[in-house]
Amino acid sequence: MAWEIFNNRNGVEAYDVFKQKILNYRSKKNSFYDNPSIGCIVLTNPIFFDKKDWIELPSNWKHNIVQGKSYNTDEPIGFELWKKVQLLLEKYRQYDVPDKNDNNFPILEETKPMYNTQVTKIRIGQGAFRVKVIDTYNRKCSISGEKTLPVLEAAHIKPYSVSGSNHVSNGLLMRSDLHKLFDSGYLTVTTDYKIEVSSRIKVEFDNGKDYYKYHGKDLFLLPTKIEEKPNLNFIDWHNTNVFKS
Numbered sequence: 001m002a003w004e005i006f007n008n009r010n011g012v013e014a015y016d017v018f019k020q021k022i023l024n025y026r027s028k029k030n031s032f033y034d035n036p037s038i039g040c041i042v043l044t045n046p047i048f049f050d051k052k053d054w055i056e057l058p059s060n061w062k063h064n065i066v067q068g069k070s071y072n073t074d075e076p077i078g079f080e081l082w083k084k085v086q087l088l089l090e091k092y093r094q095y096d097v098p099d100k101n102d103n104n105f106p107i108l109e110e111t112k113p114m115y116n117t118q119v120t121k122i123r124i125g126q127g128a129f130r131v132k133v134i135d136t137y138n139r140k141c142s143i144s145g146e147k148t149l150p151v152l153e154a155a156h157i158k159p160y161s162v163s164g165s166n167h168v169s170n171g172l173l174m175r176s177d178l179h180k181l182f183d184s185g186y187l188t189v190t191t192d193y194k195i196e197v198s199s200r201i202k203v204e205f206d207n208g209k210d211y212y213k214y215h216g217k218d219l220f221l222l223p224t225k226i227e228e229k230p231n232l233n234f235i236d237w238h239n240t241n242v243f244k245s
Contacts, residue, residue: 001134001149002040005127041067042128047092055084125166130154136223137173143187143195145220146175153179157189157234168223169231181211188243191232193219200244 003015012018022038049055058077061069071078133154140147155174158164172189174182181187186198197215201208223229 001131002038004150005130009127040131042131047089049088049092053088053091055081055088126160129166129168129171132168133171133173136168136171136228137221140173140221141175141178142172142219142221143178143214144175151176155179155182157230158237159183164234167231168228170234172230173221178211182238183242185242185244187211187214188239189219189230189235190239191235193222193230195219196243198244 003010003018008014010018012021019032023032026032058071058081060077071081073079073082130153134149134152139149139152141152146152152173153176155172156164157170157172160166164170172182178187181197181201186201188196188198190196195214195217197208197211201211
């Protein structure tokens, strides 16, 4: 899942290399086949310093550290390190103010490309959005209950391309075919969280039996936290602008 979502942004160019780098940390008693799960830390608001601004490592830094090293700002090394970081953060701060209502999982959107050499603009937070939606919906399709992860996709209710948010409340976890129908306007969710399937499927394709069985039913799964439930404003936007009634 980490490779599928972030691909070469994990730091290597191919999955086999990615897998081998992880296995290098495994003992023979803890094989990949016996334990295929790995931990995955998602960075939702990274700021990359230019090489000329890189901070020299403290003298007590050990190069075999994987994670967990920290410095206390009450101590000289930690205090000096934090002062340098703060100065650079001010220089590189290129982000919008986060949503004040999003205390659970703030994702900041970039206001301009971070890399001039990139062919396309990087969508900061897109990968984190998918991870969060997958976890919030407990790896199950919100409509069908399907739990085969490779066919599950995080759908934006209001597309990112039209100022949709990468907050989990703008997302639904869907089986890939249901996601396509949702994005194409043949399926939607009402403001009381019921599934509505367009009659246009039957009219245009003379088919749809497998989908009409969901019509009028409640969503199979909804987040328990209020702030994570599908936002009614986003749902209303989808019903008005996308759904083919």
